[in-house]
Amino acid sequence: FSVTGADEARVLEAGLVLTSIGYxxxxxxxxxxxxxxxxxxxxxxxxxxxxxxxxxxxxxxxxxxxxxxxxxxxxxxxxxxxxxxxxxxxxxxxxxxDPTPEPRALDALVRERQPEVVDAAGWRAIDTAEIARGDGRPRRKFTDIADMLAAAAVAAPAEPPRRGLLARLRG
Known part of the structure; x- marks a missing residue:
């Protein structure tokens, strides 16, 4: 590591200095x-x-x-x-x-490797539950993962994405 530039020194007050070199x-x-x-x-x-x-x-x-x-x-x-x-x-x-295997096979593989995966439907169920828990506030967030997973579990599994999804992203 070498420094190039002028032969002057500067002192800067800092609360934290991070070095990120060598990538x-x-x-x-x-x-x-x-x-x-x-x-x-x-x-x-x-x-x-x-x-x-x-x-x-x-x-x-x-x-x-x-x-x-x-x-x-x-x-x-x-x-x-x-x-x-x-x-x-x-x-x-x-x-x-087209993806191989089919999207349902990917979903099965993810759920095999991570049975407690939260998909979009699960996220929506968590969101709905947090809003319902709000008691006069916009929402009350879960702070316990087990509670989040329990809320997500009430959701029906989401359908896998369809080919038309990317077609709508044309820009």
Whole structure:
């Protein structure tokens, strides 16, 4: 680590100083990798094969592995939005195949690995219960996970997302 710039010293009063240096992206299995820049080669988040310049079907990146270690949380949000726009465009252009396995199989796998998963319907049930508990206030939040899970359990399981969802995101 070295400092470059003027030969002057500045003293700044601070309550907390954090050092965040040394991040370097590492290769991700089955994806191309630019060792010099330590990023996955991409165009707007769409992974690109550097040998051919062609997009790697179904492969996308966001954040530091996309652009290198720079920015802050807001930068990552706009970076991920750009990537999502590429995913949606590819989906709407028919460049992405339908997910395999079917969405219900993914739901079953998630629930197998995490039986207490809270889906959108469960979240809505928690929200409804917190509002009902408000007693004159907008809501009274649960502070105990067991109570949240009990409230979520009264909800019917949500239907898996449908293909039309991404079609509505055209922009």
């Amino acid at each position: 370097r992206g590492t290769p991700i299995r089955d994806l191309p990798f630019d060792d010099a820049a330590a990023v996955v080669p991409n165009e707007g988040g769409r992974v690109i094969d550097p040998g051919t310049g062609a997009a790697v079907p179904g492969a996308y990146v966001a954040g530091w592995i996309k652009r290198g270690p720079s920015g802050f949380i807001g930068t990552n949000k706009s970076c991920s939005l750009q990537t999502v726009q590429r995913v949606v465009a590819d989906f709407n252009d028919g460049k992405l195949s």
